[in-house]
Amino acid sequence: MRLAALSAAIVPLASLQAEDGYDLWLRHAPLEGESLARLQAHDGEIVALNPDEPTVALAISELRAGLDGLLGKADRAAQTGSYTAFRFDCDHPAIAPGGAFRITPADRLLSIDAAEPVGCLYASYAILRELGQGADPSTLALDSAPAMPLRMLNHWDNPDGHVERGYAGRSIFDWWHLPERLDQRMIDYARANASVGINGVVVNNVNARAFMLEPRYIAKFARLADAWRPYGIRVYLSARFSAPMDIGGLTTSDPLDPQVAAWWRAKADEIYTAIPDFGGFLVKANSEGQPGPQDYSRTHADGANMLAEGLGDRGTVIWRAFVYSAEDETDRTKQAYAEFVPLDGQFADNVIVQVKNGPLDFQPREPFHPLFGAMPKTKLMFEGQITKEYLGFASHLAYLAPLWKEVLGADTGRGGPVTKSVAQVIAPAGMAGVANTGSDRDWTGSDFDQANWYAFGRLAWNPALSSESIAREWAAQTFTRDPQALGTITAMMQGSREAVVRYMTPLGLAHVMDTGHHYGPGPWVCDLARPDWNPCYYHRADGEGIGFDRTPAGSDALAQYAPDVTAQWADPATVDPRYLLWFHRVRWDRVMPSGRSLWADLVHEYDAGVAAVDALARDWQTLAPHIDAQRHRAVAENLAIQQVEARWWRNASLAYWQSLHGLPLPAGAAPIPESLADYQRRAFPEAPGQ
């Protein structure tokens, strides 16, 4: 009988123990080497002027816990230096209110000054972010202020736990057990938000249920608001415009009816009694079947202003500009502009109009929305989608900071002699991101999607940050501080969204996803009830060519932009090729700047997208020594899915375009392994997020 000894698997390094991603970028993994020594030398007491104020207390305890993590203190009671190493003044007259802070290094002391406690809390997270990347505490100087007042998440979460366009499991909000039971996750969620400066949360879907305005739910919101208040986060609600009828017993929701206005004012009073710092209402009205003021021949301004009056100076109405009517036969991308620009100047002071980044619907790439800059007398807010409805759900790696930066940095061509960027247009209001959170242990359905939550918050705080720097600081806190590995991860992230654009919607194509769930390719879909729900409406491909003519010869959507912008995009010969088929209809045989035909260029784009995903998978394999096994495997498996699905996108799309024009694939292009019918037959009735 052979008796062999088997030693249990030995994990080689403590830092590589399995992680499930729950801690997000707030892991505060132990420093090593010189940066550890520097922090050890600096470590000491944390003092504050008003340490018992709840947010100041949090600033201190968060900093202490983070420092202990970075110092690798297993025992949280371990000795720290007995001198003062961090000193908070959270009532400093020289700092602007609104969350700004200043960190000043002196001899073994960091002075942290802010005008308000929340500025101190933001400073604690900023210190940990810098130290977590190896910064030297003895020279750590920061002077930081938010670029815009509202930095918000919008949750498309339903009261039954379903998340519309959610790919990370069920809603994080446990309405069923609130208010009696407060999940620890609600605290950890607030920490994560505060750590990147997010200060407002709309907790329910814009496709809202009226019963969430009933007292039963107000008690639930109040418990959340109490839990989040120390983190500087205000609760907002999506309000269904017909609530006065749905739950109020009225026979109308006409915004000019005094009873309706009185109902909303009473409802606001009721909410403010429970939540003194309630943020306000987000409203999706007269869009995709939602009720709204147009049901009574009133304008969006009539509706918004009536709600705003109910809130008074206590809160804000955020009114979405994502509207398109079933009857309108014109280009769908033109409708928000057409409906809202005439209302400029009519909105109350406490109304913000929330505008999607592009004029269609969160595509992998769109030009910036023409409303930005076109309503100078109205506060406009940016709405981006953190969840990846159109970018491969949670399994495709697509780092979205480059997408948002592309829009935020766009010159609107409007705003005065010195024209304004989108970021400048929205600065008086803010940014809202449609959240990608869910019940999955990693919060976002994949490790890399955490970066999009992080980057959204960081850009809302400071749109001037580069995508690359945000990626690097996120990865250093989330995965590893090894410089070479960090370089690899950052480069992977930076190129990832462009890869998705290339294998899904190259050269300005849009909305060619399959119907309803938006999973996978469906360029052939052309039989839906409304024209503008069909992919064929957007690509307009036939045997001759492809693309949506939005020049004056076509829908003339181009005319909604400022003249300088229009000029950039008007000519198919000179337009940025990334927007070619968005604005122009182009013949398949047109010779492109590359010297190839459009068809050959398109094939090249799909193939480049596929190749980029293959490179992502290869690069990730090289990182195995630097990432714990659980997360390394999880990402690797996602990338394997993405490799398969990028090919699916390429092959199904090409098979369909070929069915229209009959052209052969360019020499050297990989053959298409299945027939168009095979691709068309695929069905995914259980696709998530619908």
Added chain:
Amino acid sequence: MRLAALSAAIVPLASLQAEDGYDLWLRHAPLEGESLARLQAHDGEIVALNPDEPTVALAISELRAGLDGLLGKADRAAQTGSYTAFRFDCDHPAIAPGGAFRITPADRLLSIDAAEPVGCLYASYAILRELGQGADPSTLALDSAPAMPLRMLNHWDNPDGHVERGYAGRSIFDWWHLPERLDQRMIDYARANASVGINGVVVNNVNARAFMLEPRYIAKFARLADAWRPYGIRVYLSARFSAPMDIGGLTTSDPLDPQVAAWWRAKADEIYTAIPDFGGFLVKANSEGQPGPQDYSRTHADGANMLAEGLGDRGTVIWRAFVYSAEDETDRTKQAYAEFVPLDGQFADNVIVQVKNGPLDFQPREPFHPLFGAMPKTKLMFEGQITKEYLGFASHLAYLAPLWKEVLGADTGRGGPVTKSVAQVIAPAGMAGVANTGSDRDWTGSDFDQANWYAFGRLAWNPALSSESIAREWAAQTFTRDPQALGTITAMMQGSREAVVRYMTPLGLAHVMDTGHHYGPGPWVCDLARPDWNPCYYHRADGEGIGFDRTPAGSDALAQYAPDVTAQWADPATVDPRYLLWFHRVRWDRVMPSGRSLWADLVHEYDAGVAAVDALARDWQTLAPHIDAQRHRAVAENLAIQQVEARWWRNASLAYWQSLHGLPLPAGAAPIPESLADYQRRAFPEAPGQ
């Protein structure tokens, strides 16, 4: 300027650091004192005959990891003794196959013998269970064998992630990303199951979707089967009987049609190619709208045997006896017996009929199902519900081992001169529990609901274990080893289900829950399409009395039991009061053994249930020093919900009974704070699990 120092909160004891429940009963928290010293003295190498066999390797690594936890080794590479402390022989001829094991202590050596690797794995978990309670390794002797071959979980999980009657979030099965992505949770799930002896899992809802039998899904099941195989867990599928038509292109699903049989045989072959140890099919047929053989005037036996022939000796068909037809006007509780008893002897050898614990539907209390013992020529399996559809969802504390024990221990009055208990009847087959797992971090929606998963496995392994001992061993592994605290927790658990019975369905009442979601009281509901969906059908209350007459004067359901059993329950004067209103209609003014009227007794029961919940909440408060803050708060908040809802049950029920008979509350009874109309008005459209 006052500068005050604030030290970060110091967690007093390592063992009380916040826990989120993910580790279930497999925490292996460090031992202390004498038991730690004893284990330290015993610790050493683990050797095995065949250490590379996957399950043996698991037995070793699980034991090693558990020991390291119990020993408090922070560093898993820390020194262990260099002599052999644990020796596995997993091919031992003297042990029975099927998972049995024998553990024999000798001088500083535990010998572990089993006939198969899975026996060794079960032994590892058994050793850790005992050591985790403080057992002395030098005297640890166990000789254990499973009481029944199939110990299964049934998941009512849909492919879209919704869990029917699930109260712990979303499904744990990530079908969307399988087979490419295997969530770590699938491994941790297998560990938890194996640790209590569960060896089969039906991964999809009995209300099955046919597309889950398509190749796309078979690949997903195969990845799970591969992951679970080392843990001794076989995959089973719920099969929709109409699949040959739904996805097979046939025009019939008639079980006697040769094409149908051939389709199922080919489907079985396809599955076995991917999953060589596939367990078989679970079928819900001709029940609540599901298709089945009766659609073709065939019997349940015709349907089951056709499927069984397709599986051949490779697998098992498990056919549910939970049937009741819309047309049948008789007592619903009689129908399973009526349909199945005539088929006794007609089922193939590889068919098992799965019977719910009671004849109705997982009520807080039912008498045992009359089919147990009544089909001596058929293998019968027990089906219990671990998820608490009718027992307060996840927020009410209700430890279910006493419920299952009540049924398992019931004497059927049948089976020969020495009559058989239900446990004896099912011994050749097994037990299935409808799982309570979900995406919540604590798996089951609450900490205490973990105990029901645990207890189900333990009872399936050995129905002779006492509820009390299972509660104690679970609590010691899950919460604390402090003897006094353990005593308190065990007593809380032991009385908890009876408390629910008393405030929901006292004295044999049943199915008085509100419609559809089964949340909260709805005894007044009497307007549903089918009579047997209505609470009023079950309680039959009016101004004169209450209860369902199942004696010969009524539905005579009593006649389905063996004569000795019938005799116990036939007389309202002598029947066990726990079954009084199940079998008898009783006048409100009947004088009960207590000397009170039935009405007064009923009020007394509700009040006793409420008082018991108040006691649970008080007892839990005393445990604060012994439980980490996160879990202590979570349980406390659940108990607060239960206190409110127990009163709601009491008050709404009493208000309704009063509306029928107009009698005053007995002297001293607490008044009913709201009107019946108020209780009837409550609506919960978003209630989970529907």
